[in-house]
Amino acid sequence: xxxxxxxxxxxxxxxxxxxxxxxxxxxxxxxxxxxxxxxxxxxxxxxxxxxxxxxxxxxxxxxxxxxxxxxxxxxxxxxxxxxxxxxxxxxxxxxxxxxxxxxxxxxxxxxxxxxxxxxxxxxxxxxxxxxxxxxxxxxxxxxxxxxxxxxxxxxxxxxxxxxxxxxxxxxxxxxxxxxxxxxxxxxxxxxxxxxxxxxxxxxxxxxxxxxxxxxxxxxxxxxxxxxxxxxxxxxxxxxxxxx
Amino acid sequence: xxxxxxxxxxxxxxxxxxxxxxxxxxxxxxxxxxxxxxxxxxxxxxxxxxxxxxxxxxxxxxxxxxxxxxxxxxxxxxxxxxxxxxxxxxxxxxxxxxxxxxxxxxxxxxxxxxxxxxxxxxxxxxxxxxxxxxxxxxxxxxxxxxxxxxxxxxxxxxxxxxxxxxxxxxxxxxxxxxxxxxxxxxxxxxxxxxxxxxxxxxxxxxxxxxxxxxxxxxxxxxxxxxxxxxxxxxxxxxxxxxx
DNA sequence: CGATCTCGCTGGTCTGACCAGTTGACCAGT
DNA sequence: ACTGGTCAACTGGTCAGACCAGCGAGATCG
Numbered sequence: 001x002x003x004x005x006x007x008x009x010x011x012x013x014x015x016x017x018x019x020x021x022x023x024x025x026x027x028x029x030x031x032x033x034x035x036x037x038x039x040x041x042x043x044x045x046x047x048x049x050x051x052x053x054x055x056x057x058x059x060x061x062x063x064x065x066x067x068x069x070x071x072x073x074x075x076x077x078x079x080x081x082x083x084x085x086x087x088x089x090x091x092x093x094x095x096x097x098x099x100x101x102x103x104x105x106x107x108x109x110x111x112x113x114x115x116x117x118x119x120x121x122x123x124x125x126x127x128x129x130x131x132x133x134x135x136x137x138x139x140x141x142x143x144x145x146x147x148x149x150x151x152x153x154x155x156x157x158x159x160x161x162x163x164x165x166x167x168x169x170x171x172x173x174x175x176x177x178x179x180x181x182x183x184x185x186x187x188x189x190x191x192x193x194x195x196x197x198x199x200x201x202x203x204x205x206x207x208x209x210x211x212x213x214x215x216x217x218x219x220x221x222x223x224x225x226x227x228x229x230x231x232x233x234x235x236x237x238x239x240x241x242x243x
Numbered sequence: 244x245x246x247x248x249x250x251x252x253x254x255x256x257x258x259x260x261x262x263x264x265x266x267x268x269x270x271x272x273x274x275x276x277x278x279x280x281x282x283x284x285x286x287x288x289x290x291x292x293x294x295x296x297x298x299x300x301x302x303x304x305x306x307x308x309x310x311x312x313x314x315x316x317x318x319x320x321x322x323x324x325x326x327x328x329x330x331x332x333x334x335x336x337x338x339x340x341x342x343x344x345x346x347x348x349x350x351x352x353x354x355x356x357x358x359x360x361x362x363x364x365x366x367x368x369x370x371x372x373x374x375x376x377x378x379x380x381x382x383x384x385x386x387x388x389x390x391x392x393x394x395x396x397x398x399x400x401x402x403x404x405x406x407x408x409x410x411x412x413x414x415x416x417x418x419x420x421x422x423x424x425x426x427x428x429x430x431x432x433x434x435x436x437x438x439x440x441x442x443x444x445x446x447x448x449x450x451x452x453x454x455x456x457x458x459x460x461x462x463x464x465x466x467x468x469x470x471x472x473x474x475x476x477x478x479x480x481x482x483x484x485x486x
Numbered sequence: 487c488g489a490t491c492t493c494g495c496t497g498g499t500c501t502g503a504c505c506a507g508t509t510g511a512c513c514a515g516t
Numbered sequence: 517a518c519t520g521g522t523c524a525a526c527t528g529g530t531c532a533g534a535c536c537a538g539c540g541a542g543a544t545c546g
Binding site: 010011012046047048049050067068069070071 | 498499500501506507508509
């Protein structure tokens, strides 16, 4: 593996991660109070502003509720957290959570075809050429483990363009959140997704449908791109889930 | 209007909102640097910690990138922000953004049926009774402007239960984000959505399909619930959009 | 002219202080 | 027995000022 960027963790980052883990793992049940800022600062051996910064970020994410004068309460993150929390949920304690991974695949399959249909309706003249170029790049990748990763990157780029063309801000933001969860684990997942991004012809059909401005065909084509890997991976993940 | 809770805005809240507006409105284009923390603190007449807290929250949301030693850069929020930003985008300068509202409707229509299908597959024994109870509550609401609001609340509760039953964390978080955007504007939108939540029979059919564990029927029923209002509202919104 | 150094600016962190809101206990009226 | 008032001991909110650490541009030196 080539040289990696140095991870620089600030003090508030560290505090944020620790408190987040406590909350997400359910060590502190929803409704309970967090220790006071001063107490946390002392326990963690950092200054109060550092703790404050972390707690404010927690509040921003909807995981706690701070009340001036009162205690800081833990909220039920499954009810109040937004999609931004996804990356933190996907990888817990350094490994993938199969239930979360399954859920991401389900969401992808539900949303992708609709986005493709919208892109077909709204895509401008230049869209077809841009998509074709990306598919060409996808097809030109050499085989091998490194190639799998590279194909993933091109596939992400492809969907990025489709989402842009759909011109619907909610899908755009959803895509950003999903990508933020997916990208850090890309290397690990690339082999599993290799079959999907290898279907150059399926991508080509989808591109053609979108370029032609045919939403129904685009929807079906997107589903043909996404469904095979989705279903096979979900069955594979089902064996990993404890339940 | 009955008594409202007092809104208490903290200093960092205020700073956050102001900087957010600058970024989202494009006053400071993506790639440009924000003024330094000290400069912002002086201009806004607050302390540096207050500014820091606001900027850290901006970074958490993906709108800026702070670099130790260097300037704080504005990022392209359309590419890096997550779905949590949605409430801030939906209502800008005190009024609804039609393009964002349209997009929310599109997303709802795309996701709702899939969620219903999953709920049909995975819903437990108690689900049917719970959904029926909510539909009954929906049907029991008196007419009138206040009733429209009340029906919205019940409809949200209904979908909340469906999303829970789907048992897919991504949809859960999506729903939370969408609800967070929708709820503050609920009173204003209730009249527009009145037709949808008035279709008690459509909700009943959907409930029956989910209870029966029939995903395909549930998907179709959900679409019948959501599509009419979605399409009529989108055409209505199209007239408001400048474009 | 180009590589290097240095200084000034940036953000990162801490300390300690004080302000402001909440809570519960206690007390005084009704 | 219940209401509302008072107070003290929390809590979070905000500030000022200091110092550390990283970056970058301009001055400097070869």
